[in-house]
Structure formats: C-alpha cells, structure tokens
Amino acid sequence: MASFLEALMLISFGLSWPINAINAWKARTAKGTSPAFLALITFGYVAGIAAKFVGNNINWVLGVYLFNLAALVVNDLIYLRNCRLDAQAQ
Numbered sequence: 001m002a003s004f005l006e007a008l009m010l011i012s013f014g015l016s017w018p019i020n021a022i023n024a025w026k027a028r029t030a031k032g033t034s035p036a037f038l039a040l041i042t043f044g045y046v047a048g049i050a051a052k053f054v055g056n057n058i059n060w061v062l063g064v065y066l067f068n069l070a071a072l073v074v075n076d077l078i079y080l081r082n083c084r085l086d087a088q089a090q
Contacts (some may be wrong), residue, residue, distance in 0.1 A: 003061050010048075010064040017071035021078055030082040038076055045069045 024033060049065045052058050 003059055007061045007064050010061065010068055014064065014068040014071060017068065017075055021071065021075050024075065024078045024082060028082060028085050030079055030086050033079050033082070035079065038072070038079060042069070042072055042076070045072060 045065060045068055049062065049069065052062050052065065
C-alpha cells in the first residue's frame with residue numbers, strides 16, 4: 001500500500017510536468033520560470049531515486065520517478081531554449 005500511495009503522489013506531480021512543458025513551449029519565453037525551482041525539484045527526484053537504491057527498495061515506483069525526472073529534463077531543455085529566444089529578442 002505504501003508503494004501505491006507513493007506512486008499516486010508521484011503521478012499527481014508527474015502529470016503537471018508535461019502540461020508545464022507545453023505551456024512553456026507555447027510561451028516562447030523564460031520569464032516567469034524559476035531555474036532555482038526547477039533545480040530544487042530535480043534534486044528532489046534524484047534524492048527519491050537514490051533512496052530507492054540505498055534502501056534496497058527497487059520496485060515499479062522507480063519507473064514513475066524516472067518518468068517524472070525525464071519530464072522535468074524536458075522542462076529544463078525548454079527553459080534553456082526559451083532563455084536563448086529571450087536573448088535573441090533583446
């Protein structure tokens with residue numbers, strides 16, 4: 001049950017990342033995006049993945065962590081693209 005609840009929390013967060021990526025892609029600007037926030041969330045996912053390995057609790061929930069981390073990396077790449085677009089616009 002604990003793994004199910006952990007996965008439910010991760011899925012809830014994980015669904016927001018593709019939505020954020022789409023909105024950021026359409027906005028074509030990095031304004032309003034916090035790189036510190038993205039870095040902190042990335043750190044949190046990496047810590048969660050590390051906890052799975054350190055605690056020898058590798059199960060299907062790890063896949064949800066990895067999906068979320070991948071979606072966050074996409075957001076990071078879009079942020080970098082939008083920074084470049086902002087610099088070109090100036």
